[in-house]
Amino acid sequence: MNPDQTIPTTCTMDCPDTCALDVTVREGRVVGLHGRRDHPDTAGFICEKVSRFHERLYHPSRILHPLRRTGPKGEGRFEAISWDAALTEIADRFREVRDRFGGEAILPFKYGGSNGFLGDGPVDDLFFARLGASRLARTFCAAPTGEAAKGLYGKMPTTAFEDFVHARCIIIWGANPRVSNIHLLPYLKEARRRGAFVAVVDPLRTFPAADVDLHLPILPGTDLPLALALAHEAESRGWLDRAFLDARTTGADTLLATARSWDLDRAAETCGVGAEAIRQLAQVYQKATPALIRCGWGLERNQNGARAVAAILALPALFGKFGVKGGGYALSNSGAVRLDASRLFEMPPWTTRMLNMSRLGALLQEPLAPPIAALYVYNCNPVATAPDQNAVIQGLQREDLFTVVHEQVMTDTARYADIVLPAVTFLEQREIKRGYGSYVVGGVRPAVAPEGEARPNEAVFSALAGRLGFTDEIFTWDTETLVRRMAGALTGLEGQADTYLEGGIQTAAFSGGTPIQFDTVMPRTPDERGHLAPAFLGKDPYRFEPVEAGDFPLALLSPASSKMTSSTFGEFNYPQLRLAMHPADAAARGIAQDDRVKVWNRLGEVRCPADLTDRVRPGVVVLPKGAWMKSSGNGRTATALAPAHLEPASGGACYNDARVEVAGLSSPQDAL
Ligand code: SF4
Incomplete structure (x- = not known):
């Protein structure tokens, strides 16, 4: 037997981490994937799903021929x-x-x-x-966050993973790094060991209670009222950083004019959490320096999505949290390195x-x-x-x-x-894979010949x-030529074609080290200011529009799971769909653990067993994102219940505006 080969490459999955991998090849077949130890963010570990990627590579459902x-x-x-x-x-x-x-x-x-x-x-x-x-508007994910990040700050680079350790307060808002950004976790742990206060805003309990100091399980789609209430607290308590707002931003008064109608009690009632918890969040955030908001993509998936993201990204400006290492906000960093296609060919008008x-x-x-x-x-x-x-x-x-x-x-x-x-x-x-969380560009190189x-x-x-x-x-151009030409057309770093061809990774360099927002990196807006009432949100940028629930009282969330990347890996890694619901909601409907249920609204119906868990707040049920039809009892999944209306400012998908009802099914044949 020939000795095993180790092939370096880069993970291309839709994940902020962009890991450096070692692929083990034995007798021409991939037998293992491991995180490289010599890459600082990957640090020798990867997620379970990609460690099993060879199961996809050799799966019986693989398409081998046209x-x-x-x-x-x-x-x-x-x-x-x-x-x-x-x-x-x-x-x-x-x-x-x-x-x-x-x-x-x-x-x-x-x-x-x-x-x-x-x-x-x-x-x-x-x-x-x-x-x-x-042409296609790509709106399943990141349309509202992308527009908000562009509209407020011109996609300014955001706080690097390694700088989370400097923060004294971290708010993880609509993100679940435990399933889709696992290389942030060591930095979060270290920040907490150094005394950082960690708060999580999420309808679901995504962290063990011992790992966070405050959890606000707000109702889906109410992130905007919560952010406006924090802004209102900042103004009413005299915490606004007026000097910063006047010198470095526009539009604060427009935001604050709407925020004034969102006092703690109104926000608490709308968001479904206690006013005291919102007050505590505001106080801790105001007192801590550096203070950091990790804004995720979960909160954008509703009709208030872009307005909510914009209000959240405005908070560091209102509270004066920019300008220090470990402060500001973290979101997509895909704008740090770009491919300038005009250096490769002349694009004809495509209108x-x-x-x-x-x-x-x-x-x-x-x-x-x-x-x-x-x-x-x-x-x-x-x-x-x-x-x-x-x-x-x-x-x-x-x-x-x-x-x-x-x-x-x-x-x-x-x-x-x-x-x-x-x-x-x-x-x-x-x-050539560009990261959108970590600041890397990695080369992807074949470990084996195509199946x-x-x-x-x-x-x-x-x-x-x-x-x-x-x-x-x-x-x-053949593939190697494309790699070489594209490496030379990257902006934001000196692309090294040989590094990419060998499966290596480059890190984008910023003058003065990792980015410090409003210090070493500035908004990429024409006037280098933050625009807190960006034009793309229209005349009344922070109005809140609640979802009409009608006869369907439960909000359905379909978050990322540790089993799949969107729908990738669904061919082998998601055997059976289960509906997560709070025991109180289940009891009100006579549903017990593992009972077969139907979840429905005017668009469709999904049949599967129920999982009763207090990880989900009352009023919310959960089906995982990306599941395949074979994983449910009736061949339908969460998207059968998701409305196709669009987030108005960005055209983004509004999966989390799904409102449903749930009932038990008496006969097993009904469900499976
Ligand atoms: S953690 Fe993300 S980048 Fe790393 S191997 Fe898994 S999917 Fe790929």
């Missing part, structure tokens, strides 16, 4: 065909659609959290621009209609002009992840819709495709471009 549908849509019956036949058919169908309806009848559909610059960006965008395809991905079900069924006649899905599993799952499925069943899905495993979405293309995993490809005939995105789009007669030079 496939053509042979049965009804959704049934999952396919025949293997050659790449040549698949690409020719796609190119022919795209040509037909374009000739008949125009290019806008073709819709590219992708997310991209688990991809790098090669697979998500220049090559595919250029391809669809040349086709004249519709076609913009369609919002969160409305996929409606878009596929409503009378658009032109209609969506061809759909190309990659880096995405919308049947599991798009709001209004039943509408998405109905849309994908349209016989006149030509659907291509480029995927690693046979997902719920791939089963509806006319053509399925096999995609590589990150263990079989080259990539079957799997190919990366850029190779497929280049091959299709050739068939459609697109002659841009970038479509002729």
Whole structure:
């Protein structure tokens, strides 16, 4: 037997940590993945799901060859065909659609959290621009936070993980680092050991009680009133940093004018927590320096999402918490390093209609002009992840819709495709992966040859471009050339192509060390000020709009779990869906532990067993994000209950505006 090989690479999963990995290869097969010890943030450990990534690599549901549908849509019956036949058919169908309806009848559909610059960006965008395809607003995640961070501070770099240890007060707001940012935990632990006060704002108890000093289990979607009440406390108690606000910000008075109507009692009643707890949070935050807010993505998933994030990001300015190491706020750092695609090629004008991905079900069924006649899905599993799952499925069943899905495993979405293309995993490809939590850019290098005939995105789009007669030079570059050219087109650090080709990681450097907001890094707004009433929020930027619950009194949350990254790993790592609910809500409905229940609203129904837990506050029930249809009793998951309305300022998805009712099912056959 040959000795094991160790291949360095970078994790590409949609996760703030962007770990440096060692992949163990034995006799040509991956047998283990480990966190590198020589990388400061990774520090020798990784999450359980990626440590098992080889189970996905070799899973029986892996797509190994191009496939053509042979049965009804959704049934999952396919025949293997050659790449040549698949690409020719796609190119022919795209040509037909374009000739008949125009290019806008073709819709590219992708997310991209688990991809790098090669697979998500220049090559595919250029391809669809040349086709004249519709553009896609990517709104499943980070649209409200992104707009708020841009609107207030121009995406100023935020506090680095390692600087959390300096904070004397840390508010973790709408984030759960225990499942999706685990490399922050050692820094949180060290901060607490040094005496930091740690508060968590989350409807769910995500930390053991011993690890936090204060937990505010607010009702879903009430983050805005809570933030406004804190702002009101700052003003009414004379804590505002007026000198800072006058010199470094605009718009504080607009925010404060709304905040004045949110005293502690009103906020407490709306948020479903005690006024005393809000007062304590305000007092601790005001007294502590440095004080830090770790703003997550959970609080954006509702119709008040962008306003809530904006109000929260305004708090460090109001309370005077910027300008010190370990102070300010932490959010996405994806803006620190960018790819300047204009250094690679000249992008033609791409001004076609913009369609919002969160409305996929409606878009596929409503009378658009032109209609969506061809759909190309990659880096995405919308049947599991798009709001209004039943509408998405109905849309994908349209016989006149030509659907291509480029995927690693046979997902719920791939089963509806006319053509399925096999995609590589990150263990079989080259990539350049930018972190959005840690300040790193990592090289992804193949540990093993692709299974079957799997190919990366850029190779497929280049091959299709050739068939459609697109002659841009970038479509002729091989993967190594793309890595080299893209490394030279990065801004924010000196991209080192050889480092990326070898699977190494670079860290973005800031003058003066890690960023200190309003000291070593400034808002990237034209006037370098913070804009606390940003234009994108409109005339009444901080108005609160409660969700109409009607006959459905329980708020449904669908948070990230430790089992999946969005829907990735759902093929093997999520055996059975369970509804988490508070024992008091269960008792009121005669539901006992493990009883089979139905969860429903006007959009759909999910059947599964119940888990009674006080980890969930009364009035809230929980189903995990990204679960596959096979994991529930009736083939429907949390997104079947999620409305498709949009957060008004950013177009973001509003999963957490789902309101539901729950009832026990008397017969086991009813549930399973
Ligand atoms: S998913 Fe996150 S924690 Fe897990 S290995 Fe990847 S970067 Fe690290």
